[in-house]
Amino acid sequence: MRSGTGAKIAEHYSPEADVVLYPGDCRNLLKQMPPDSVQLFVTSPPYNMGKEYERRTTLDEYKAFQAEVIKLCVERLRPDGSICWEVGNHVVDQEVYPLDIELYPIFKSLGLKLRNRVVWHFEHGLHCSRRFSGRYESILWFTKTDDFRFDLDPVRVPSKYPGKKYFKGPKRGQLSGNPLGKNPGDVWDIPNVKHNHPEKTVHPCQFPVELVQRLIRSMTKPGDLVVDPFMGVGSTAVAAVLEGRRVAGAEMVSRYVSIAKKRISEAVAGTVKVRPIGKPIYVPPPTLAIVRRPPPSRAGNRTVESYAAVQAAG
Ligand SMILES: C[S@@+](CC[C@H](N)C(=O)[O-])C[C@H]1O[C@@H](n2cnc3c(N)ncnc32)[C@H](O)[C@@H]1O
Numbered sequence: 001m002r003s004g005t006g007a008k009i010a011e012h013y014s015p016e017a018d019v020v021l022y023p024g025d026c027r028n029l030l031k032q033m034p035p036d037s038v039q040l041f042v043t044s045p046p047y048n049m050g051k052e053y054e055r056r057t058t059l060d061e062y063k064a065f066q067a068e069v070i071k072l073c074v075e076r077l078r079p080d081g082s083i084c085w086e087v088g089n090h091v092v093d094q095e096v097y098p099l100d101i102e103l104y105p106i107f108k109s110l111g112l113k114l115r116n117r118v119v120w121h122f123e124h125g126l127h128c129s130r131r132f133s134g135r136y137e138s139i140l141w142f143t144k145t146d147d148f149r150f151d152l153d154p155v156r157v158p159s160k161y162p163g164k165k166y167f168k169g170p171k172r173g174q175l176s177g178n179p180l181g182k183n184p185g186d187v188w189d190i191p192n193v194k195h196n197h198p199e200k201t202v203h204p205c206q207f208p209v210e211l212v213q214r215l216i217r218s219m220t221k222p223g224d225l226v227v228d229p230f231m232g233v234g235s236t237a238v239a240a241v242l243e244g245r246r247v248a249g250a251e252m253v254s255r256y257v258s259i260a261k262k263r264i265s266e267a268v269a270g271t272v273k274v275r276p277i278g279k280p281i282y283v284p285p286p287t288l289a290i291v292r293r294p295p296p297s298r299a300g301n302r303t304v305e306s307y308a309a310v311q312a313a314g
Contacts, residue, residue: 015037030072124191
């Protein structure tokens, strides 16, 4: 994968390339790829929310664009391959349109079968005042056939009761759980990439590398091709390189392409900054000053009642 000074990153699809980063519209990259060539598509598309990298359109126009990309992906997916579409909400005039619900019919109309709707739960984000703050997004995992690749062992997590034993029957006294750990389930607690996350770049909507690693480990084998049509700053590519898979993706914003190239080179060199997969979520110790509730005098006399009064007035 290396070429003297760093990673060799091709700009156009080639079956020989370990890493392809197409600086342009993903539809053009996908059209370069042959049918049945991709083991896993994993992506987080734009949500049509008017972010710095997108032009806001109507929901129908957005869905037509997504349908075009998804169809191109399905045509290139191997029979035992998977598509993982990670999405949140589209919001218009304070009304919420969950994109998994909006996009599900597109995948079904193309003959795909849903295997999981994984809820990715995280702790940080906007504080809403007229609805509950959003603290999850979902991953729609679809397969093309019933004969799909899925290996649970590489993604097992520590069991809650690893010492639990059968208490009756012929196995009485033997350990009852899998020694490799348990199935991680379909609700994943993984910190989102906010300002103090080690992977944070200038991109406003990165997903964490460890989220992609779990998908790659369970749905592909080393050397398989992983594709992210909406590559952003290259989180999927970093995960694929770390897991020894080939990867291809597209990104329209040149600033993000440059950052993705740098992160991919660092992944190849073993120096990329990532939050390690499986690292427990940080729980602040109760002795930490910001965890302790300040006494009223130290909080500028802001009691619960006075806070409520200020909120009501404002
Ligand atoms: C939600 S972000 C993905 C972020 C990515 N998962 C990461 O961790 O960096 C969606 C990205 O898609 C890019 N994009 C939008 N339309 C595109 C298109 N037609 N082809 C390729 N990239 C596109 C945007 O510039 C944006 O960076």
